[in-house]
């Protein structure tokens with residue numbers, strides 16, 4: 658069975674002081690969680706301190722980056738290399754988030770380079786995909802998501818299901834308080850699993866976790882997680898407070 662992956666994407670929130678306090682609080686709150694994986698993806702400036710804390714503790718919380726640059730090192734001012742994330746105790750990295758696609762104009766081929774770099778350095782990519790509202794209204798949602806997945810995963814070798822996570826995040830649901838209905842989300846997740854089957858075969862496709870993201874909150878997480886192909890959540894706003902993120906991690910489906 659797929660172990661749910663409950664992830665917080667802090668985006669550009671919390672400096673190191675606040676991040677350390679948060680991790681102390683969350684560690685206590687989820688100490689008894691066993692049947693799900695808990696992940697936080699903080700800003701880069703927090704990662705070293707949090708990585709050290711996690712290395713010394715028994716907590717099941719894992720760490721991920723929000724982005725990377727696809728090179729081992731070099732003259733790339735302002736960027737972060739995959740081995741740096743590894744050294745700071747990251748297991749995961751979010752790639753192709755809609756804010757990267759829309760604010761920073763990243764396209765599928767650049768995201769594809771990043772996914773390859775993540776795999777090369779043994780980081781698990783969380784590849785984010787999702788349609789805009791006009792694309793959904795025009796009936797293009799499945800095609801858009803399919804193109805993003807095939808583009809992001811071109812020539813990416815996946816040998817076991819735990820080497821990849823997909824996050825379906827409809828752009829119109831991110832930070833808006835509007836969530837996809839559980840049925841619409843489930844339909845898209847099933848579609849994504851069909852694409853993964855085509856790319857990697859049924860064995861791997863059935864094991865890859867597909868997260869839902871876009872205004873996941875304590876009040877709607879249970880019905881989303883009850884869907885058979887929703888294997889976790891990528892949570893923005895509601896991951897910034899220990900209490901609300903704890904409730905999301907402890908969903909009841």
Ligand code: PGA
Pocket residue numbers: 666826830831832833834870871872873891892893894895
């Ligand atoms: P949100 O963000 O939960 O604030 O909608 C989700 C995301 O962008 O990953």
